[in-house]
Amino acid sequence: MAERGFAKFSxxxxxxxxxxxxxxxxxxxxxxxxxxxxxxxxxxxAWSEGLEAALAGSTGDDDARIIALVRAYFAFAEAxxxxxxxxYDHRIDRSQAIAxxxxxxxxxxxxxxxxxxxxxxxxxxxxxxxxxxxxxxSLIATVHGHCALWLSGSYALMREEDPAGQAxxxxxxxxxxxxx
Amino acid sequence: MAERGFAKFSxxxxxxxxxxxxxxxxxxxxxxxxxxxxxxxxxxxAWSEGLEAALAGSTGDDDARIIALVRAYFAFAEAxxxxxxxxYDHRIDRSQAIAxxxxxxxxxxxxxxxxxxxxxxxxxxxxxxxxxxxxxxSLIATVHGHCALWLSGSYALMREEDPAGQAxxxxxxxxxxxxx
DNA sequence: CCACACAACTAAACAGTGTTCAATTAAAAA
DNA sequence: TTTTTAATTGAACACTGTTTAGTTGTGTGG
Numbered sequence: 001m002a003e004r005g006f007a008k009f010s011x012x013x014x015x016x017x018x019x020x021x022x023x024x025x026x027x028x029x030x031x032x033x034x035x036x037x038x039x040x041x042x043x044x045x046a047w048s049e050g051l052e053a054a055l056a057g058s059t060g061d062d063d064a065r066i067i068a069l070v071r072a073y074f075a076f077a078e079a080x081x082x083x084x085x086x087x088y089d090h091r092i093d094r095s096q097a098i099a100x101x102x103x104x105x106x107x108x109x110x111x112x113x114x115x116x117x118x119x120x121x122x123x124x125x126x127x128x129x130x131x132x133x134x135x136x137x138s139l140i141a142t143v144h145g146h147c148a149l150w151l152s153g154s155y156a157l158m159r160e161e162d163p164a165g166q167a168x169x170x171x172x173x174x175x176x177x178x179x180x
Numbered sequence: 181m182a183e184r185g186f187a188k189f190s191x192x193x194x195x196x197x198x199x200x201x202x203x204x205x206x207x208x209x210x211x212x213x214x215x216x217x218x219x220x221x222x223x224x225x226a227w228s229e230g231l232e233a234a235l236a237g238s239t240g241d242d243d244a245r246i247i248a249l250v251r252a253y254f255a256f257a258e259a260x261x262x263x264x265x266x267x268y269d270h271r272i273d274r275s276q277a278i279a280x281x282x283x284x285x286x287x288x289x290x291x292x293x294x295x296x297x298x299x300x301x302x303x304x305x306x307x308x309x310x311x312x313x314x315x316x317x318s319l320i321a322t323v324h325g326h327c328a329l330w331l332s333g334s335y336a337l338m339r340e341e342d343p344a345g346q347a348x349x350x351x352x353x354x355x356x357x358x359x360x
Numbered sequence: 361c362c363a364c365a366c367a368a369c370t371a372a373a374c375a376g377t378g379t380t381c382a383a384t385t386a387a388a389a390a
Numbered sequence: 391t392t393t394t395t396a397a398t399t400g401a402a403c404a405c406t407g408t409t410t411a412g413t414t415g416t417g418t419g420g
Contacts (some may be wrong), residue, residue: 018243021398085271150321155286163204
């Protein structure tokens, strides 16, 4: 997946390279969808680790943590283009429930952002908990949008040499509007 | 494309339904990529028309125009899920130049947003033209991110009943930060 | 009116794909 | 050692995109 990308990915070839036959994928994972979910969940885990590592190495103030977080978000996506894009290329049929461990891998990322945003906003009252959660989702969407359009090359966003910087500007505008 | 979605779309079946053979697509469009670009460009045109129609029907103040624009953005995407997502599902090989008319269809949308943002910001000096353009791209990315995560159902953004409202909140925060 | 040229279109072939499933092999239990 | 269970295969099926030789139709110049 990392080297061919979602469009050119072939379960048959993946099985071949692993020294197995096609059928084994279906026996082990139950179907192609579950296999792709497993692959993408691994990407999610690596992504979360990358973000945590960047945060652990951030010694500055609270602004610095947000900056490190967003920069690490973009850095991972760029360094793992195909794998990162595959996460969003694979449309999951919502009728079929996904495995608990895979669900957890996906929610871990939201959890990190939630923790850091709450930290930045300062002791959040329990009353604002819901508003904060909505803001977190929205900030993720904001950063995602910048990253996705950047990597896909859509629009003439290309003439933007620092999309992460633009995303950060939007994030801080939103955060500032929600403080105190 | 509208009824099957990008993943299940088949050029062979499209040709069959149109009463042609597969080869004709290759003769007319030169290749599958160009065919998909033509399809998506048509979606872009319909999308732009939808936005313009919403703006034409907006009689309120400047805030109302921005609101109408973003709401129409989401409305079109929701009403044309598959076609809208296909725009971003189809990764164009940047080595091959796309037709001029298709390029125009894509840039028209950016043009609309540019016009409305400039209008909202008030007479923009020529000096700020570049800053405005960067902001416009960033706002598009912001709204795109909300819409994409919403329709794909990624993250637990689902528990958000008004993603367009969240996108609008972010847009106005950004616009306010960039006024005079 | 005819032969010709040219465009549009087809149909078949090729190498791939996802998906299923009877048959086989390997491992574990009795 | 025999039997049961699990893991794995490989072939079949119906698709897909892509290419190309060949066929059809249509309008033009003589």
